[in-house]
Amino acid sequence: MKRYALALDLINDQELxxxxxxxxxxxxxxxxxxxxxxxxxxxxxxxxxxxLFMIMEVNDSFSFEAKGKADAGNAKVQEWETLMWKYQQALPFAKPGEKWLLMDKIFSL
Structure with a gap:
């Protein structure tokens, strides 16, 4: 099992x-x-x-590339992502089009 940590910001508005x-x-x-x-x-x-901070645990079949392709071809996922983007904003250092950014693990006990 692999674990990934990702980060993203929300628009800083309490109602949103x-x-x-x-x-x-x-x-x-x-x-x-x-x-x-x-x-x-x-x-x-x-x-x-x-x-926001996301933790994902994945099985051996998971890949970000395959997930991205599947999501791009799924109309309901695209509808959800468009809706969520009304509340989200990219991290200040994100490249154009990037949302959730993969974080580097720097410590483990």
């Missing part, structure tokens, strides 16, 4: 943040299915202020 959290209390079933189908076995998102 609350709406974003409400969506994540009842994630669309098609989105859950696409996550599981890609090989992600566990996913958690944490928030402090407007910064």
């Amino acid at each position: 943040i609350e709406a974003y959290e409400r969506y994540h209390q009842v994630v669309w079933p098609e989105i859950i299915a696409s996550i599981k189908d890609s090989g992600i076995t566990n996913m958690e998102i944490y928030r402090i202020e407007n910064r």
